[in-house]
Amino acid sequence: MIDFVHNRRTYFILAGVLVALSVAAMLVSYVTYGQLVRIGIDFKGGSLFSVHFTAPVTEDVIREAFAEEGYTSTIVQQLGDPADNTWQVRTSFATTDQINAVLERLEEITGAVDRNSSVVDTVEATVGAEVARSAAQAAGAAALVVLTFIWFSFRKVPHPLHYGVASVVAMLINVIVAMGFYALMGLLQGWEADALFLTAILTVIGFSVQDIIVVFDRIRENIPRHRGEPFSLIVNRSIMETLHRSLATQLNAMFVMIAILLFGGATLKPFIAVMLVGMLSETFTSMFVAVHIVGLWEERRKSRPARA
Amino acid sequence: MNRKTITSLVLILLLAAVALYLVVPSQHPEWLKRLLVWQPETARSLEFMQGLDLQGGLQLSMVADVPAGQELSVETMRAAAQVVEGRVNALGLSEPVVQVQGTRRIIVELPGIADPEQAIDTIRDTALLEFAEPPAGAGEAELTPGRVVSTTYGMGEDVTPPPGYYKTILIGDALDSAFNTVDETTGQPMVIVRFKAADTQRFYEYTRNNIGRPLCMVLDKTILSCPTIRDAIPNGEAQISGGFTSESAQQLAIQLRYGALPVPLKIESYRAIGPSLGAISVEKSIRAGVVGLLVVFLFMLIYYRLNGLAADLALALYVLLNLLLYKLLPVTLTLPGIAGFLLSAGMAVDANILVFERMKEELRHGRSLARGAEAGFSRAWTSVRDSNLATLLTCAILWFFGNAFAASLVKGFALTLALGTLINMFTALIVTRTFVRVALGLLGEERVRRHPWLLGI
Numbered sequence: 001m002i003d004f005v006h007n008r009r010t011y012f013i014l015a016g017v018l019v020a021l022s023v024a025a026m027l028v029s030y031v032t033y034g035q036l037v038r039i040g041i042d043f044k045g046g047s048l049f050s051v052h053f054t055a056p057v058t059e060d061v062i063r064e065a066f067a068e069e070g071y072t073s074t075i076v077q078q079l080g081d082p083a084d085n086t087w088q089v090r091t092s093f094a095t096t097d098q099i100n101a102v103l104e105r106l107e108e109i110t111g112a113v114d115r116n117s118s119v120v121d122t123v124e125a126t127v128g129a130e131v132a133r134s135a136a137q138a139a140g141a142a143a144l145v146v147l148t149f150i151w152f153s154f155r156k157v158p159h160p161l162h163y164g165v166a167s168v169v170a171m172l173i174n175v176i177v178a179m180g181f182y183a184l185m186g187l188l189q190g191w192e193a194d195a196l197f198l199t200a201i202l203t204v205i206g207f208s209v210q211d212i213i214v215v216f217d218r219i220r221e222n223i224p225r226h227r228g229e230p231f232s233l234i235v236n237r238s239i240m241e242t243l244h245r246s247l248a249t250q251l252n253a254m255f256v257m258i259a260i261l262l263f264g265g266a267t268l269k270p271f272i273a274v275m276l277v278g279m280l281s282e283t284f285t286s287m288f289v290a291v292h293i294v295g296l297w298e299e300r301r302k303s304r305p306a307r308a
Numbered sequence: 309m310n311r312k313t314i315t316s317l318v319l320i321l322l323l324a325a326v327a328l329y330l331v332v333p334s335q336h337p338e339w340l341k342r343l344l345v346w347q348p349e350t351a352r353s354l355e356f357m358q359g360l361d362l363q364g365g366l367q368l369s370m371v372a373d374v375p376a377g378q379e380l381s382v383e384t385m386r387a388a389a390q391v392v393e394g395r396v397n398a399l400g401l402s403e404p405v406v407q408v409q410g411t412r413r414i415i416v417e418l419p420g421i422a423d424p425e426q427a428i429d430t431i432r433d434t435a436l437l438e439f440a441e442p443p444a445g446a447g448e449a450e451l452t453p454g455r456v457v458s459t460t461y462g463m464g465e466d467v468t469p470p471p472g473y474y475k476t477i478l479i480g481d482a483l484d485s486a487f488n489t490v491d492e493t494t495g496q497p498m499v500i501v502r503f504k505a506a507d508t509q510r511f512y513e514y515t516r517n518n519i520g521r522p523l524c525m526v527l528d529k530t531i532l533s534c535p536t537i538r539d540a541i542p543n544g545e546a547q548i549s550g551g552f553t554s555e556s557a558q559q560l561a562i563q564l565r566y567g568a569l570p571v572p573l574k575i576e577s578y579r580a581i582g583p584s585l586g587a588i589s590v591e592k593s594i595r596a597g598v599v600g601l602l603v604v605f606l607f608m609l610i611y612y613r614l615n616g617l618a619a620d621l622a623l624a625l626y627v628l629l630n631l632l633l634y635k636l637l638p639v640t641l642t643l644p645g646i647a648g649f650l651l652s653a654g655m656a657v658d659a660n661i662l663v664f665e666r667m668k669e670e671l672r673h674g675r676s677l678a679r680g681a682e683a684g685f686s687r688a689w690t691s692v693r694d695s696n697l698a699t700l701l702t703c704a705i706l707w708f709f710g711n712a713f714a715a716s717l718v719k720g721f722a723l724t725l726a727l728g729t730l731i732n733m734f735t736a737l738i739v740t741r742t743f744v745r746v747a748l749g750l751l752g753e754e755r756v757r758r759h760p761w762l763l764g765i
Contacts, residue, residue: 003578052582052585055747094577095575096425096428096575099578100425114582114584116364116580116583116584116585117582117584117585117588118580118582119579119581119582119584119585120578120579120580121341121577121578121579121582122577122578122579123576123577124576124577126371127369127371127576134709135709137709137710138705138706141708142702142705145701145705146698149697149698149701153694157420161457193709195717195718196644196718196720196721197721198645198709199706199709199710199717199718199721202702202705202706202709203702203706203721203725205702206699206701206702206703207698207699207700207702209698210694210695210698210699211695212700213691213694214662214691214695215697217690217691217694241665241669242665244665245658245660245661245662245665248607248611248657248661248665249655249657249658249661249662250318251606251607252604252607252654252657252658252661253651253654253655253656253658254654255600255603255604255654256601256603256604256650256651256653256654257595257600257606257651257654258599258600259599259603259650260593260596260597260600260647260650262596262599263592263595263596263599264592264593264595264596264643264647265588265589265592265593265643267361267589267643268643268644268647270734271647272647273643275651281426
């Protein structure tokens with residue numbers, strides 16, 4: 001039997017390093033863009049053009065076309081494979097007339113705009129603010145539901161609070177790591193947080209509860225079965241017993257996500273990638289962090305001299 | 309193998325056959341489609357519904373362009389949506405969606421549209437119609453059609469118009485109907501407008517007090533025409549005549565009819581997706597799905613052997629049942645929706661894995677195979693229930709979040725993930741259990757015991 005409890009310190013340090021790196025990425029992002037994770041037009045408003053050209057074009061030409069229509073501060077990026085000739089341009093909010101004018105100017109200059117394979121997205125700032133508000137509400141609701149769920153699942157174990165706190169800590173680590181990854185990709189690849197980013201984060205939150213519950217469930221079951229065993233042994237036994245299941249399940253979910261990353265379109269890439277990172281973090285925290293927090297707590301309690 | 313197992317097996321196979329028939333062929337008899345009574349009568353079909361990101365198209369969100377404090381009634385927004393819908397239908401698209409969202413927003417979805425600009429122009433033409441009193445002392449120039457003017461719309465009922473402003477008396481939502489006809493005595497083309505009963509009295513009072521003075525019809529702050537009030541109009545029916553050709557009379561009638569928006573709208577967000585882009589996305593998603601699921605199938609088979617085979621069969625049925633529900637309900641498929649489905653399929657085997665790991669454990673403890681299997685299924689139930697409940701709760705939150713601002717992408721993901729989770733409870737537990745029982749029954753307890761590799765131990 002592998003002694004998971006013995007290596008507890010290593011896992012905690014590893015978790016700490018992951019969190020520190022993620023926070024660092026978010027801080028760099030904050031210094032660079034003024035946001036912990038680069039915010040996309042869904043939340044702050046603006047326009048996003050993904051234009052496909054039938055022939056190679058240069059960044060300067062695109063920039064020029066937008067500048068001629070009055071959009072001087074544009075962010076121009078090539079999307080996917082250079083051979084795809086697809087470019088992404090971010091501007092301030094443009095009305096439908098302005099979008100049309102820009103696309104026509106672009107066609108005039110390059111003669112290679114393929115509108116049938118292009119996407120234009122535009123959101124007014126007021127809508128963005130509303131979306132941001134409902135996003136905050138959703139996150140709040142998720143936190144509340146998760147806490148209630150954990151409390152309900154473990155209301156019959158001794159010290160349900162310990163399990164609750166451990167689950168929340170693990171969940172926070174997962175969210176921080178996922179956000180840190182996105183912040184990093186924002187710095188490296190220009191990824192911006194959109195509604196799907198939030199969807200991924202909320203999904204990670206949901207899944208992390210799920211994974212933790214499986215391990216905790218086993219501990220709950222093993223406590224009466226192995227009465228008299230030290231708690232650390234019960235924890236270790238529970239991890240061992242659920243290890244196969246956790247790994248097999250995570251692997252299957254990851255197979256699917258990796259397939260979407262490799263073969264699916266570019267649109268979903270950031271969404272799936274952040275979910276994958278969140279899930280990797282989940283696998284780690286559910287087996288190597290959450291349970292040990294409970295274990296540590298339990299040992300402290302036992303080693304404390306009983307009060308008279 | 310007892311009778312109960314055989315019955316379940318037969319039922320499962322029957323279900324699989326029906327699902328396979330409904331999902332795979334593209335042609336189904338008409339009477340079958342008519343059975344789908346929960347779908348809207350005009351659009352009953354057994355096709356997959358593709359979202360905007362898969363077939364291309366246009367999504368517009370329009371908001372009432374009035375001061376933030378101004379209250380808008382549900383009826384007003386609904387009426388505005390109806391007008392927009394009338395315009396959209398004129399485009400002749402297959403499945404346009406026009407929806408009121410919240411208290412001041414209208415969402416329009418036009419799948420598969422080739423020319424988004426034309427569509428926007430058509431929708432935007434639905435302008436605000438006002439009946440307005442020209443400023444005192446207005447001369448010929450102030451009454452010329454085509455002149456752009458300012459009105460007191462939105463300033464309140466009894467406001468004194470600022471200099472040069474036209475005072476709004478009634479707006480488009482007071483209009484019941486408008487049509488062009490020919491004056492029987494003079495043979496001149498004219499337009500007849502009819503007010504709703506509620507506003508007939510107001511119009512009567514106004515006209516009675518203002519005989520001999522001009523009243524302007526203003527469409528989107530542009531004067532359409534300024535006829536002179538000849539008589540008090542008690543029946544809520546006004547004739548507009550003079551200077552029309554039959555074409556211009558018809559055009560005005562149409563503008564009045566379709567321009568009768570109860571509230572001005574402005575486009576606040578817009579998403580246009582090129583149709584060929586959608587086709588590429590579909591192709592890529594299918595490829596990703598096939599590869600991802602194949603790996604899952606192989607993994608289960610290699611890792612759990614005989615049990616894995618049972619799980620794979622259950623997973624195949626799972627995929628089939630999901631696709632069937634997408635057709636029947638129907639579910640509009642989007643890219644994140646497909647991702648949600650694939651993810652749920654990858655996780656669908658989770659319940660199986662829980663059970664199989666339990667079975668292995670029980671066997672290692674020396675219990676009999678059949679007993680081990682049953683114990684595995686019954687013990688794993690709490691874990692499966694809890695973790696699936698967690699997923700469903702997450703989906704519910706996502707759904708409400710997506711609903712708050714019409715993010716059909718977020719909703720698509722939440723819906724397919726939730727559906728998958730529900731179907732999973734059935735396939736992973738009931739279906740797999742039946743298959744495992746059948747396999748043990750056919751092979752016999754002894755034979756499996758002699759070859760533990762069959763269970764991957």
